[in-house]
Amino acid sequence: MKPCAELASHVARRVAVRRLGGVHRHFCTEAKAESSLSLLPDAGTLYEMEMPVAKQLNMRTHLPSSLSKQMGTLGEVVTLVREPIVEVASCMRAVNKTFPTLRLVLWGPFGTGKTVTLNQAVHHAYNNNWAIINLRSAMELTRRVKEIEMSSFVSGRINDPSNAVAFLQNFKQQNQHIWKLLGELLTERDYEWSKSEKTLKDKPITEIIEMGISAPFLASDCVGALFRELRRHATADKLEVLVAIDDANSLWGKTLVKRADRTYAPPSDLTLVVHFRRMIQNDWMNGCVLMVADKKEVADARDELGVSRYTPLELFGEEGFEFIEPFLPIETTNYTESESNAIYNYYVKKNWLATEAARTEEGRKQLMHLSAFNPFYYERLCAFN
Amino acid sequence: MTSKLIKFAQKRCISSTPSTFNMYDPRVFREPVSDVNQLAKPLDSADDRNFLFVKAMKSDSTPVFYRDSVIDKLVRVCTKDGEKETSRRNVLGALEIIKRRQYKAWAKASDEEKKNITVNPFEISRKAIKNCRPLMKLQGVTRGGTTYQVPFPIEEPEAEFRAMKMLRDICRARARHGETHFKDILATELIAASQNEGATIHAKQELHKTCEANRAYAHYRA
Amino acid sequence: MLRVTIARSIRAMSSAAPASAPDSDASVRKIGRALETYLKHSQQHVAMMEKHRAEFETGKRHLAKMMGLEVHELDQEAIDRAIQYLFPSGLTDPHARPVMRPPDEILPKFQRFTFDEEGRPEGSRFFTLSPKIYGLMSEIGVKTQSVMKFYDEHVGSRSVNRKDLEPANLSGSQWITADKMKKKLSEKFSPELYAQIIIAFEHLASLPGSAIEQNFLMEFREPMTASTGSKLFGPAIPEVQICAETNRRFAEVTTHCKDTRAVVKVTDAGKGKFNVDGLELHDFRHLQSREILLAPMIISKTLGRFDVFATTSSISASLPEAPNREPIQRSGGMSALPRAVRHGAALCIAALHPEATEPLRLAGLLTLDPRKKERSKVNQPGARAKWIWKRR
Numbered sequence A: 001m002k003p004c005a006e007l008a009s010h011v012a013r014r015v016a017v018r019r020l021g022g023v024h025r026h027f028c029t030e031a032k033a034e035s036s037l038s039l040l041p042d043a044g045t046l047y048e049m050e051m052p053v054a055k056q057l058n059m060r061t062h063l064p065s066s067l068s069k070q071m072g073t074l075g076e077v078v079t080l081v082r083e084p085i086v087e088v089a090s091c092m093r094a095v096n097k098t099f100p101t102l103r104l105v106l107w108g109p110f111g112t113g114k115t116v117t118l119n120q121a122v123h124h125a126y127n128n129n130w131a132i133i134n135l136r137s138a139m140e141l142t143r144r145v146k147e148i149e150m151s152s153f154v155s156g157r158i159n160d161p162s163n164a165v166a167f168l169q170n171f172k173q174q175n176q177h178i179w180k181l182l183g184e185l186l187t188e189r190d191y192e193w194s195k196s197e198k199t200l201k202d203k204p205i206t207e208i209i210e211m212g213i214s215a216p217f218l219a220s221d222c223v224g225a226l227f228r229e230l231r232r233h234a235t236a237d238k239l240e241v242l243v244a245i246d247d248a249n250s251l252w253g254k255t256l257v258k259r260a261d262r263t264y265a266p267p268s269d270l271t272l273v274v275h276f277r278r279m280i281q282n283d284w285m286n287g288c289v290l291m292v293a294d295k296k297e298v299a300d301a302r303d304e305l306g307v308s309r310y311t312p313l314e315l316f317g318e319e320g321f322e323f324i325e326p327f328l329p330i331e332t333t334n335y336t337e338s339e340s341n342a343i344y345n346y347y348v349k350k351n352w353l354a355t356e357a358a359r360t361e362e363g364r365k366q367l368m369h370l371s372a373f374n375p376f377y378y379e380r381l382c383a384f385n
Numbered sequence B: 001m002t003s004k005l006i007k008f009a010q011k012r013c014i015s016s017t018p019s020t021f022n023m024y025d026p027r028v029f030r031e032p033v034s035d036v037n038q039l040a041k042p043l044d045s046a047d048d049r050n051f052l053f054v055k056a057m058k059s060d061s062t063p064v065f066y067r068d069s070v071i072d073k074l075v076r077v078c079t080k081d082g083e084k085e086t087s088r089r090n091v092l093g094a095l096e097i098i099k100r101r102q103y104k105a106w107a108k109a110s111d112e113e114k115k116n117i118t119v120n121p122f123e124i125s126r127k128a129i130k131n132c133r134p135l136m137k138l139q140g141v142t143r144g145g146t147t148y149q150v151p152f153p154i155e156e157p158e159a160e161f162r163a164m165k166m167l168r169d170i171c172r173a174r175a176r177h178g179e180t181h182f183k184d185i186l187a188t189e190l191i192a193a194s195q196n197e198g199a200t201i202h203a204k205q206e207l208h209k210t211c212e213a214n215r216a217y218a219h220y221r222a
Numbered sequence C: 001m002l003r004v005t006i007a008r009s010i011r012a013m014s015s016a017a018p019a020s021a022p023d024s025d026a027s028v029r030k031i032g033r034a035l036e037t038y039l040k041h042s043q044q045h046v047a048m049m050e051k052h053r054a055e056f057e058t059g060k061r062h063l064a065k066m067m068g069l070e071v072h073e074l075d076q077e078a079i080d081r082a083i084q085y086l087f088p089s090g091l092t093d094p095h096a097r098p099v100m101r102p103p104d105e106i107l108p109k110f111q112r113f114t115f116d117e118e119g120r121p122e123g124s125r126f127f128t129l130s131p132k133i134y135g136l137m138s139e140i141g142v143k144t145q146s147v148m149k150f151y152d153e154h155v156g157s158r159s160v161n162r163k164d165l166e167p168a169n170l171s172g173s174q175w176i177t178a179d180k181m182k183k184k185l186s187e188k189f190s191p192e193l194y195a196q197i198i199i200a201f202e203h204l205a206s207l208p209g210s211a212i213e214q215n216f217l218m219e220f221r222e223p224m225t226a227s228t229g230s231k232l233f234g235p236a237i238p239e240v241q242i243c244a245e246t247n248r249r250f251a252e253v254t255t256h257c258k259d260t261r262a263v264v265k266v267t268d269a270g271k272g273k274f275n276v277d278g279l280e281l282h283d284f285r286h287l288q289s290r291e292i293l294l295a296p297m298i299i300s301k302t303l304g305r306f307d308v309f310a311t312t313s314s315i316s317a318s319l320p321e322a323p324n325r326e327p328i329q330r331s332g333g334m335s336a337l338p339r340a341v342r343h344g345a346a347l348c349i350a351a352l353h354p355e356a357t358e359p360l361r362l363a364g365l366l367t368l369d370p371r372k373k374e375r376s377k378v379n380q381p382g383a384r385a386k387w388i389w390k391r392r
Helices: A004-031 A051-056 A065-074 A083-093 A114-127 A138-143 A161-174 A176-184 A206-214 A216-235 A248-252 A271-280 A312-324 A337-349 A361-370 A375-384 B002-013 B036-040 B069-078 B084-108 B121-132 B156-174 B182-194 B198-220 C004-014 C033-067 C076-086 C124-128 C131-154 C178-185 C191-206 C210-219 C287-300 C336-352 C354-362
Strands: A046-049 A077-080 A102-107 A131-135 A241-245 A287-292 A328-331 B136-143 B146-153 C173-175 C221-223 C249-257 C260-267 C274-276 C307-314
Touching (some): A065 B084, A083 A114, A083 A328, A102 A114, A114 A131, A131 A138, A131 A161, A138 A248, A216 A241, A248 A271, A271 A312, A361 A375, A361 C287, B036 C287, B069 B156, B084 B182, B121 B156, B121 B182, C124 C131, C131 C178, C131 C210, C249 C336, C274 C336, C287 C336, C336 C354
Parallel strands (some): A102 A287, A102 A328, A131 A241
Antiparallel strands (some): C260 C307
C-alpha cells in the first residue's frame, strides 16, 4: 500500500530536518530572539482562534463545512493541537534565508484533520507575520472553471479569470496584517499587462494585486507576477512566505477544461496551475510550502463502499511525486483516547451534547468507538446528540 | 448436528426454490430483546425465549445510546427507493439543524429563559410527532357505486405513522424542485410542530374538520 | 370356540420364546380362520427373524474379515464406518443410504396379542382393532375426571400446594407427532383418532389442577427445539484457544449472512481494533455499519477489549457458475458484511467472555440469520412483485 523505500528515505530526511530545526531554533533564540516564532501550545491542548482573526483568514470558507457550521453555532473557533501541526510548526521554525523552501505534504485517511492542520498552520503563519498564500482547494482550479480565456502572454495557455480574481481577493484579505509591508516591497521590472495597462518598475507590489482585482482578464498574469515578486523578496529576506495548498495533488490530476478541439486540457496548460507549480518548486529561499494530498481527486464520490488509497505517491502520481520531491510527509491519524476525551470534555463544557445519554460514561465510550476515533465521524456523531 | 443441518440446508438452497414462508419458523423463533437495560435483568421463567430460538438482531436496532424508536420510525417512513442510509442522513441532519437553532437561541437567552429552552433534538421531534398525531382517518368506502370518505378511529401506532406521513409528504412537496433541502424543511417543520404550529399541524386540523363534516357517513363503517 | 389345549399352545406362542409349530393339530377340531392366519403369520415371522439374525451374524464375520478386525471388536459404530467406507454414497437423504443393522432394529415388528385362559383375547378393546389408542383415550378420560374431582375438592383449601391447582406448565414443548405416537404405542391408527387424542389432551391440560398430571402429559410432549439440542440457531460457540506467540486467548468461527461468508477471529486483551479484509473500522463510512460491527461489544459491555480480525468471501463465487454468468467478486455490502462479522464476533465473545452469553443470545446476536434473497421469478419483475396489468 505504501511506497516503502521512499517513505523510509523521507523519514530519514524528516529526522534530519527536525534536528536541523532544533539547532536553528537554538540559534534563533540566541542570535535574534526578537524575531523567533511565537510558539504553539503543547500537543493535546485546545486553543482558540480569535473571531476577528478567523474572519480575516476567511476560515468560514477554508475550514471543512462541518467545522465552519460549528464556528457559526458556538461562536468561536477552537481546535485541538495535535501531532501534525506541532511538526509543521517545528518545520516552519527551520525556515531561513539560506535554505531552499521546505515542502511538507500532509497525508492521511479521510477525516483525520489534514485541512484543519493546514488552516492551523495558516493561523500560525499569521501569528508570526508571514505572508500567506492560501488556496482553498486546488481542485477548483482544475475542475470548477467557469469561464476560460486564452492567454495572450504564452500561446496555448488557458487563463481562468474568475478563479484568479477570487484568489487575489482572498490573498488581499488574508494578508491585511502585513499589507503595509507588502506596500513597501517594490517591483523588480516593468510589467506590460496589455497595450494600455502596465505596472512600472519600483512600484509597490500591492499595485499588481489591485490591478488583477480590477481587471479580471489580467488577473491570471497578475497572480504569476505576484508570485514572482514574492519569491524574489523572500529570497532577499524581506519576508517569509507560507504557501498552503489544499488538495495539492489536483495540480497533477484531471481537468474539466476543454480546449478548442473539444479535448480536455492537461493541467499544465492552465495558467494558474502553472503559477502554483512554480511556487512549489524549491528554487527560492525563506518559504514553506504546505500541501495536502487528498483522495477526492482520485476517488469516486458515488462509490459508497470502496476505500481509496491515500498515500502521497498514489495521489500525486509519478509526475507530481517527482516534481515535489524531496518533501517531508506528515501523516495525520485518528484520535487517540486522550485526544477524543479532550474534545468530549470541551463539548460537555460548552453544553453542546444535548442528550442526557451522551453525557454519561457509557455515552462517552460509545461515541468514541462508534466514530472509530475518526475526528470527522466524531464531530458528526456529536452534532445530533 | 446443527452444523450438519445447516450444511444440508445450504446445499438445498442452491436450487433456489421459491420461499413461500417465513425463514424464521414461527413455532421456534421469538423476537429478540432490544433494550439494553432489559438484557441485564434475568428473563422471566415463563418466557418462551428461555428454550426457543431468538431471531437475529435487526440491522437498524443496535442498542446504541441514541437509539430512539420514534426517530427510527421516521427514518423508515421517509425512506424512498430503499435508500435508508440517505434517509437516515436526512433525518439526523434535520436533528442537527434543530439542535443548532435551539443552541443558538439557548446561548443568547438569559439564565432564566435558558430553563425553558430545550436543546435536545430528540425531545423536540418526539413532541412534534406527538402533536401531529391525528385522532381519526378518512378511508374510502364504496357503497352503491359511490365512494364515501368515511372517518375511522385509529390506534396509537397508526396515528403516529399518519403524523409522520403527513410530515414527510409536506416536506417532500416543498423540497421537490431542489430550492431547499429536505432536511432543512424537516427541521423547520419539526420545530414548528413542537410548538403546535406549522403546515403539518394545519393539515391535521384540516383532516379533523373533514372528518367532522363527513360524520354522517360514519354508519358506512362495516 | 376354542379348546383349552389350543389356548395353551397359543399362550406359549404369544410369549416371547420362539414356538415350534403346534403338534397338537390333531386335537384341534375347529379353529377360527382369523386365528389360523394369525398363527401362520406368527410362525413365519419367527422363522424369518431367525434367518435374518443368522445372516446378520455371518455378514458381521465377513465384514470383520474384510476390515481386518476381530468379530468382537466390530460393534455397531465400526459397522457403520465400514459400510460408509465400502459403499460410499452421494445420496443426500440419509434414509436412502445403505445400512447394516441388527434385524430386530430395522425390520417391522410383529404385533402379538395376549389371550386369557379361555383363549379369548384379553381386554375388550381387542375388538376395536386399535386397542392401545382407545386405551390411551380412556386413560385420558379417567384422568380428566380425577383432575376435575381433585380441583373441586381442594379449591380454596390450604391442605394442598397452591401450584397443584394450576394448569400444567407445558411451555416450550409440543404434542408429539402422529408418527411418533404410532411408534410409541406400536399401533397404527387413523389421523382422525390422532386429532381426537390431541383434543382430549388439550382439554386435560387446560383444566385447573392438571399440574398433578404433569408427568403423564409430558410423556406425550417433546421440547420444541429438541431437534438441535441447543438454544443457538446456527454455529455453536467456538472453543477458546491460546496463541502460542502472544499468549493471548482467542476464538475463531466461520459463519455467513446472505451471500457473505466470514471467518472471524477475536483476540482477548486487545485495543478494540477491527480488521475486516484489511479495512479498519473507520473505513466503514456508514454509521449503521459501524453500529452493527460494534453491537456485540456494546451488549457485552466490552468496548475496546477485543480485537476482531475477519476475512470474508462470497459464497456464490465458490459455487460452479452457469457458463454465461460473470463470477461475483464482492462479498457483502454495507449491511450484510458487517452482519456476518457481527455474528462471528458475538460467538467468539461468548466464548471468551461467558458471562455475556445470555445477553448476547437474547439480543439475537448468536443467531444465524437464515434469511436469503429470494430469486426473482420468470415473467415477473421481482420475487413477488407482478407487472401492472394493463387492458391493452
